[in-house]
Amino acid sequence: MEKVGIVGYYQVKPETDIQMSRPEMIFYAARGALDYAGLKRDDLTTVISATNDYYDGKTISNCFTVEAGGAYLKDESKVEMDGAHAVNYGLMRCLSGHHKLALVWGASQPSTFYYSCIRVLENDPTFDRPINLLNDYTAAALGMRAYMNKFGVSVEDIAKVGVKNHKNAAKNPLAWNEAQLPDITVEDILNSEMLSNPVTKLMHALPCDGATALVLAPEGLAKKIIDDPVWITGVGLCQETYYLGDRDLSISVSMEKAAQKAYKLAGINDPRKDIDVVELFEHSAYEELVLAEALGLCEKGKGSSLSSEINGEIPINPSGGNIGAFTPCATGITRIIEAVKQIQGEAKGYQVKDANRAIAHGQIGFCAQNNIVFILEGGKR
């Protein structure tokens, strides 16, 4: 695959209640990413956003973010999915040869709506909505139980993922304050409020306000903009059926297929050897294990024995991951930015040693119905 570089990025600090309007938050992210790269709005040829009309409380919500997101009198489009999907769209535009510079941003403000309630509107209106039993709590509970039951994994093993991500988040100044818990224990996780058995509050990603943005440029141009662009060398995307009752929730077929496509493009034969760090979008702690297994980082059911701490063999979510800051629509972009920072050596306080090749991941839908995997590489060998 022809290389596309990430030449700028910006993360607005996620907050429970950010005390600014949605356009202001988006402006700081978009303008911040351009400033990082030393670019002006006029340099951009396209702008892609990730927002959700339900989360914004109005249809075609991108028509209100034109000025804030840098798309005023520009080529512009929107992805109603995760920010990582918007990055894929921007990547395709750069690879088409018709666009030179793409700004991609994602944002939402869950302090203004009830996230778990809005997710109910995602359900099949002909059956699941009248029956009314599915939201992000119950979906995660079904996924977690399927995984535990199939592989004999204990609830403590899953809580450990929550411990790791909360502790990592405490080292990351751009994680969500409420998720930065340096002294958290497995017991704290298990004793926190039960959302839907067996998922407790501290093993679930809780939404917060935030916006993130990055700038993409084709290879030749990227090298002119900054000295050390991080390159997207592979991408894979796959989705499975909506119906949870049709799926084996203990595994992720779509993640596995997405990863295989990305590995092929990037020339990765053994992810265990070839990948230095992984940034995953886990909606709930168990999902990190299911997704890591689907990436081929270990055998199925063995995710909890992976050495995934910051100084471990295969660090997963050194930034704290999605449990560390879940900003809907932005979080997939955040995963990519965090992987870029690791490769650049800019992840101060949670830096993985000698990271040069990373996986970043985004998803959408109940129990990760749709997964997208990026391979990112630096210039070091």
Add this chain to the structure above:
Amino acid sequence: MKGEILTTKGAVRAEFDFWVGLYLDKFLDGLEQKKFIGNKCSKCGKVYIPPRKICGDCFEHIEEYVDLPDIGVLTNFTFTKWAISERRPRQSKNIKMIGLVKLDGADSAMLLPILKTEPENLKIGMKVQVVWSEKPQGQPTDIKGFKPIGGA
């Protein structure tokens, strides 16, 4: 933002008719008669309930309908005190038990309430039987839920 001055309130409400298609219409007619009707892919033989228009595995139109029994297996479950609401989060008085139920002869499972037992009795693999509403009206909610066979 929830500051008193910094936000304005707004509700979004819109009426929709969701076209259910003849395949789901058959299923709903079945419920009115306290019967389960699924459909079967002629290529792979997979039996879906509620019926699907298309088999995802085969990308084929499904034409054949099959009657299914009112008993099945609990393949997954959870229970929660949180109400599942599209309006605002709130806790219910009673813990709601929720299960994925695979009817005998079906390949897909339906997400439905589990009734007449306690959360600690729920087990993956347990046999369950439907509880119909007293006056079915051809709606998904005609299925009140499933209860353990033998009353666990």
